[in-house]
Amino acid sequence: MNRLGGATSPYLLQHATNPVDWWPWGGDAFAEARRRDVPVLISVGYAACHWCHVMAHESFADDRVAALLNDGFVAIKVDREERPDVDAVYMSATQAMTGQGGWPMTVFATPAGEPFFCGTYFPREQFARLLTAVGTAWREQREQVLRQGTEVVAAISRAGAREAATPVPVTAADLAAAVRSLAGDFDQVRGGFGGAPKFPPHMCLLFLLRYHQATGDPQALELVQHTCEQMARGGIHDQLGGGFARYAVDDRWLVPHFEKMLYDNALLLRVYTLLWRVTGDAGAARVAVSTAGFLLTELSTADGGFASSLDADTGGVEGATYVWTPAQLTAVLGEPDGTFAADLYGVTAAGTFEHGTSVLRLTRDLTGADEQLQARAGRVRAALYAARATRPQPGRDDKVVAAWAGLAVTALVEAVDLAREVAPDRAEDLAAAAVRAAGYLARVHLVDGRLRRVSRDGVAGEPAGVLDDHGAVAEAFCAVHQLTGQGHWLELAGRLLDVALARFADGRGGWYDTADDAEELITRPADPTDNATPSGASALAAGLTGYAALAGRPAYRQAAQDALAGLSGLIARHARFAGYAAAVAQAQVTGPYEVAIVADTGGELLAAARRTAPHGSVVVSGVPDQPGVPLLAGRPAVGGGPTAYVCRGFVCDRPVTDPRSLQAQLGG
Numbered sequence: 001m002n003r004l005g006g007a008t009s010p011y012l013l014q015h016a017t018n019p020v021d022w023w024p025w026g027g028d029a030f031a032e033a034r035r036r037d038v039p040v041l042i043s044v045g046y047a048a049c050h051w052c053h054v055m056a057h058e059s060f061a062d063d064r065v066a067a068l069l070n071d072g073f074v075a076i077k078v079d080r081e082e083r084p085d086v087d088a089v090y091m092s093a094t095q096a097m098t099g100q101g102g103w104p105m106t107v108f109a110t111p112a113g114e115p116f117f118c119g120t121y122f123p124r125e126q127f128a129r130l131l132t133a134v135g136t137a138w139r140e141q142r143e144q145v146l147r148q149g150t151e152v153v154a155a156i157s158r159a160g161a162r163e164a165a166t167p168v169p170v171t172a173a174d175l176a177a178a179v180r181s182l183a184g185d186f187d188q189v190r191g192g193f194g195g196a197p198k199f200p201p202h203m204c205l206l207f208l209l210r211y212h213q214a215t216g217d218p219q220a221l222e223l224v225q226h227t228c229e230q231m232a233r234g235g236i237h238d239q240l241g242g243g244f245a246r247y248a249v250d251d252r253w254l255v256p257h258f259e260k261m262l263y264d265n266a267l268l269l270r271v272y273t274l275l276w277r278v279t280g281d282a283g284a285a286r287v288a289v290s291t292a293g294f295l296l297t298e299l300s301t302a303d304g305g306f307a308s309s310l311d312a313d314t315g316g317v318e319g320a321t322y323v324w325t326p327a328q329l330t331a332v333l334g335e336p337d338g339t340f341a342a343d344l345y346g347v348t349a350a351g352t353f354e355h356g357t358s359v360l361r362l363t364r365d366l367t368g369a370d371e372q373l374q375a376r377a378g379r380v381r382a383a384l385y386a387a388r389a390t391r392p393q394p395g396r397d398d399k400v401v402a403a404w405a406g407l408a409v410t411a412l413v414e415a416v417d418l419a420r421e422v423a424p425d426r427a428e429d430l431a432a433a434a435v436r437a438a439g440y441l442a443r444v445h446l447v448d449g450r451l452r453r454v455s456r457d458g459v460a461g462e463p464a465g466v467l468d469d470h471g472a473v474a475e476a477f478c479a480v481h482q483l484t485g486q487g488h489w490l491e492l493a494g495r496l497l498d499v500a501l502a503r504f505a506d507g508r509g510g511w512y513d514t515a516d517d518a519e520e521l522i523t524r525p526a527d528p529t530d531n532a533t534p535s536g537a538s539a540l541a542a543g544l545t546g547y548a549a550l551a552g553r554p555a556y557r558q559a560a561q562d563a564l565a566g567l568s569g570l571i572a573r574h575a576r577f578a579g580y581a582a583a584v585a586q587a588q589v590t591g592p593y594e595v596a597i598v599a600d601t602g603g604e605l606l607a608a609a610r611r612t613a614p615h616g617s618v619v620v621s622g623v624p625d626q627p628g629v630p631l632l633a634g635r636p637a638v639g640g641g642p643t644a645y646v647c648r649g650f651v652c653d654r655p656v657t658d659p660r661s662l663q664a665q666l667g668g
Contacts, residue, residue, distance in 0.1 A: 002018060003021070011052075040074050040109045042106075068132065069131060080103065082399070090118070113522050157523045177571075178211075199532075200236070221278065233365070234254055240384050245259065254352060259310065265294060282422075289426060311394035400440070402451060412430045434480060445473070451469050471539025472542075544557070561588060593648055608663055612662070612663045
């Protein structure tokens with residue numbers, strides 16, 4: 001076993017028995033490279049990555065390749081989910097040198113960490129030749145190699161630098177332009193934006209739904225409805241177990257890259273929940289409930305957290321757990337249900353995937369189907385799911401990533417009201433899971449007042465929390481504060497946000513992704529764009545926006561606007577890469593609404609507020625002057641009965657005592 005045997009990361013542990021003499025990221029590895037006077041190989045990936053597994057099997061488990069690596073290099077293995085800062089720095093270098101990026105990421109660097117050759121996946125023989133060539137260049141062309149490393153670092157440092165800017169809030173005109181930008185990229189036939197590979201555009205959909213709530217724009221809603229329906233019926237959506245794969249390799253949402261990520265499913269749960277709130281669509285509600293069920297069933301950990309992902313592979317074969325042939329359907333269901341299932345799920349003799357197998361997709365909309373058909377489909381789905389459970393299952397990366405768990409907590413809190421209406425037997429499970437996961441983050445990830453990025457088995461890892469961790473966890477704590485009415489959650493959110501404001505600001509109106517006392521890398525990462533997850537700046541803005549409204553603190557509202565400063569152009573012209581930023585900005589433009597419900601024993605006012613208030617609003621309920629809940633301070637019950645107080649930007653309407661008046665104040 002190499003030096004990875006004591007790692008927290010399941011991805012690093014997957015490489016602990018390689019013949020490669022791997023080092024974990026750290027100063028000791030670079031010191032060893034200096035001592036031996038050899039270059040460094042930095043290999044970056046993550047546990048659910050299919051091509052990471054392929055390269056590991058082909059090259060890192062091969063004795064000949066391992067000998068080349070061990071003789072000529074110090075090899076460092078990095079989990080990108082555990083060290084997003086390291087990943088961001090070297091991904092910038094890879095994209096600068098090759099014009100593209102991805103994982104596995106393969107970087108050759110000097111003992112000072114300066115990258116001089118970058119790439120992604122290399123087949124074994126090509127990788128072996130590359131190792132030989134790089135070793136020769138290091139020995140015979142040292143000056144040129146060192147100069148290349150210096151130039152790359154200078155280039156990515158210049159690219160990451162930003163000029164000082166006066167913080168200017170994003171305007172309604174910017175948000176309208178963002179909708180036009182998204183509409184221009186929209187796939188009118190299949191939904192989504194752009195072509196293959198096609199990723200679920202959850203953050204953009206969340207923005208579009210908020211924009212529709214604020215403006216009534218029918219186009220914004222149409223983009224969401226069409227995309228959500230196509231994704232829900234496609235192979236990217238697990239028709240049996242719920243949840244969504246990371247992306248589809250085609251433009252039809254048919255064949256997924258089978259890994260399932262916590263962050264995708266948390267964000268998609270929010271989208272389908274809000275779509276139900278806006279439209280009452282039963283199909284959206286069904287997808288939301290099944291996605292929430294997937295989070296609880298497949299990704300929850302024994303100690304209350306949420307695991308990061310499920311692997312793309314099963315036993316080294318991509319998608320093996322999930323695909324079917326007509327004969328396999330018949331073997332489980334018999335005739336004629338096997339034929340019915342093949343027709344319902346698009347399973348053909350030719351197959352839609354590999355080796356004559358098919359990915360299950362829904363060929364018809366069952367929302368309006370008669371009860372007999374729905375009952376048959378439900379029976380078939382349950383039988384196939386039970387049969388699939390007997391197959392070998394994909395591996396699970398059970399480390400907890402703070403930001404992603406925070407996204408899941410927020411999503412579950414938002415789904416509680418939906419569940420109370422359409423699946424009342426599940427509502428308390430969702431609420432309990434959200435509170436339990438928030439408690440896990442507070443108990444395990446907060447160490448000496450600072451947030452840690454990852455944990456596993458209830459033990460915090462060493463990597464420090466980055467900016468998106470602080471924003472997403474603060475937003476989650478604000479959500480649980482609203483769910484429970486307990487003041488300590490709001491207090492914890494404020495502490496995290498204070499750390500973020502003090503430690504991550506760049507002094508020029510922008511934000512670094514790492515704290516000012518974090519490990520010093522070759523450059524300090526600062527990426528304002530939303531990619532697979534919200535950027536640090538977007539996540540921070542979301543946390544600040546909710547906290548300011550709940551705590552009644554105008555200074556934090558200003559900080560929330562400042563967090564998005566300088567992004568108006570990105571939002572207006574490139575909204576696909578600023579979806580969460582646009583969603584948060586929409587909440588800021590809308591208000592957000594601050595709703596306090598007092599003495600509402602029957603719950604009618606609270607239900608009306610949660611159903612009607614525009615997404616991004618804050619809603620709390622309790623007794624007047626309830627300790628730890630600032631929105632309830634000084635809010636008496638009119639006539640001693642249930643009363644609602646509605647404010648926007650700290651300016652309040654008169655209190656009302658009936659649901660219809662409350663809905664009118666909220667624009668419903």
